[in-house]
Amino acid sequence: MSKNTKLWGGRFRSPLAKSAEAFSASIGYDARLYPQDIMQSIAYAKTLKKAGILAEAETKKIIRGLEEIKRGLDSGRLHFRSEFEDVHMNIEAWLIEKVGEVGKKLHTGRSRNDQVATDLRMYLKWEITETIVLITRLQAAIIDQAEQNISVIMPGYTHLQRAQPVLLAHHLLAYFEMLQRDRERFNQTHERVDVMPLGSGALSGTNFPLDRAYLAKELGFYRISANSMDAVSDRDFVIDYLSAAAVLMMHLSRLADEIIIWSSYEFGFVQISDSFSTGSSLMPQKKNPDVAELVRGKSGRVFGHLVSLLTLMKGLPLTYNRDLQEDKEQLFGSIDTVKSSLSIFSEMIKTIKFNQEVMGKAVKKGYLTATDVVYYLVVQGVPFREAHEIVGKIVNYCEESNMELDYISLNQLKQFSSKFSYDVQRILSAKASVEAKDTIGGTSPKRVKEALKRARAHLLHDKA
Numbered sequence: 001m002s003k004n005t006k007l008w009g010g011r012f013r014s015p016l017a018k019s020a021e022a023f024s025a026s027i028g029y030d031a032r033l034y035p036q037d038i039m040q041s042i043a044y045a046k047t048l049k050k051a052g053i054l055a056e057a058e059t060k061k062i063i064r065g066l067e068e069i070k071r072g073l074d075s076g077r078l079h080f081r082s083e084f085e086d087v088h089m090n091i092e093a094w095l096i097e098k099v100g101e102v103g104k105k106l107h108t109g110r111s112r113n114d115q116v117a118t119d120l121r122m123y124l125k126w127e128i129t130e131t132i133v134l135i136t137r138l139q140a141a142i143i144d145q146a147e148q149n150i151s152v153i154m155p156g157y158t159h160l161q162r163a164q165p166v167l168l169a170h171h172l173l174a175y176f177e178m179l180q181r182d183r184e185r186f187n188q189t190h191e192r193v194d195v196m197p198l199g200s201g202a203l204s205g206t207n208f209p210l211d212r213a214y215l216a217k218e219l220g221f222y223r224i225s226a227n228s229m230d231a232v233s234d235r236d237f238v239i240d241y242l243s244a245a246a247v248l249m250m251h252l253s254r255l256a257d258e259i260i261i262w263s264s265y266e267f268g269f270v271q272i273s274d275s276f277s278t279g280s281s282l283m284p285q286k287k288n289p290d291v292a293e294l295v296r297g298k299s300g301r302v303f304g305h306l307v308s309l310l311t312l313m314k315g316l317p318l319t320y321n322r323d324l325q326e327d328k329e330q331l332f333g334s335i336d337t338v339k340s341s342l343s344i345f346s347e348m349i350k351t352i353k354f355n356q357e358v359m360g361k362a363v364k365k366g367y368l369t370a371t372d373v374v375y376y377l378v379v380q381g382v383p384f385r386e387a388h389e390i391v392g393k394i395v396n397y398c399e400e401s402n403m404e405l406d407y408i409s410l411n412q413l414k415q416f417s418s419k420f421s422y423d424v425q426r427i428l429s430a431k432a433s434v435e436a437k438d439t440i441g442g443t444s445p446k447r448v449k450e451a452l453k454r455a456r457a458h459l460l461h462d463k464a
């Protein structure tokens with residue numbers, strides 16, 4: 001009978017089938033946790049020493065061995081071996097090969113169940129910080145564009161129909177707000193991830209007097225898990241990241257979609273630089289907004305990862321189940337997609353040229369200041385509903401005579417209501433309409449400039 005060479009092989013009389021080994025190995029994707037795994041093991045060795053399980057010299061030997069493995073992996077000299085299943089087993093096997101017998105003591109009181117949950121939380125904390133930095137960069141790119149185009153007026157839309165004039169900067173700052181909420185969500189996620197499971201053992205705690213507070217401090221965790229059974233089987237923190245990621249990608253897909261529409265021949269509002277567009281292999285005249293389209297499309301896989309994780313966790317009994325290994329590819333996939341989408345988006349946004357002239361023309365067609373005329377009558381004492389009716393008729397009349405609102409003469413207006421006088425001309429322009437929207441959160445230049453200032457301050461404050 002062939003001997004079982006696994007680190008867990010004691011009770012086995014035959015080796016794992018090659019097919020089962022290949023099927024269950026996670027090293028192909030959990031290798032990326034090696035810096036966290038090694039850091040965790042170093043802190044764990046020190047804690048074992050504190051608990052009197054490792055002698056001083058043994059601890060040093062283990063730590064030196066682990067550091068050597070880290071250097072080997074960093075430099076690409078060491079290569080993971082798939083027969084060792086996952087990142088934890090690979091590192092432990094190397095440690096034993098390097099430092100001998102004493103390496104076999106490191107796993108005392110620890111299980112891969114609390115180990116993997118700890119690695120994953122350490123890793124995710126770092127990645128959340130990265131995600132937040134990238135969101136901030138995109139916000140900065142949006143603010144820059146808003147500032148550079150501060151006087152541009154464009155049609156604001158509802159139902160994708162021209163509705164009322166707005167400042168382009170106001171429109172752009174709407175995305176700043178969405179991203180601000182995203183940052184909030186990732187910050188909150190970070191708080192929930194920042195809990196240390198290590199010391200929970202396989203499921204019930206551990207027999208050795210481990211100083212978990214010390215361990216948490218060494219690993220930079222703010223809190224310690226309160227229930228060992230929950231700690232080894234909880235993946236809420238992964239779901240938290242994935243749901244924050246899904247909302248973020250939904251926001252990016254909205255901005256992507258506007259850029260796609262705006263760059264069409266029909267709109268002509270923006271020009272994406274050649275460096276972020278591609279041509280068609282068939283039609284020589286084409287210039288396509290592929291980057292924006294791909295970001296819009298990639299939101300799909302991030303939503304999918306969230307649903308995968310919820311489905312993975314649904315109905316799972318306590319505590320650790322191997323199913324949980326399926327959390328990683330989903331999480332890593334989302335992290336990679338979110339980061340690359342945010343980076344490329346910031347770059348692309350910087351290169352966008354807004355076509356002030358086209359937007360200015362668009363705002364003049366479609367009776368966008370009709371509401372302002374209603375309000376003019378309201379100020380003259382006409383009840384709102386009545387004023388609405390009157391202006392509806394005026395728009396109808398204009399449409400039939402094929403003219404815009406600012407072409408209509410005072411005499412013609414007076415035929416619809418005696419309340420009109422010469423000063424109505426002043427409110428008919430897009431500029432006047434925008435200036436009039438001066439409530440908090442409105443699109444008046446004054447309000448938008450304030451909003452820009454506040455947005456900048458937020459970025460600076462959050463960086464500090």
Ligand code: ARG
Pocket residue numbers: 026030086112113116320322324325326
């Ligand atoms: N590779 C495993 C995972 O990612 C590590 C934990 C394995 N634990 C176990 N008892 N088999 O979940």
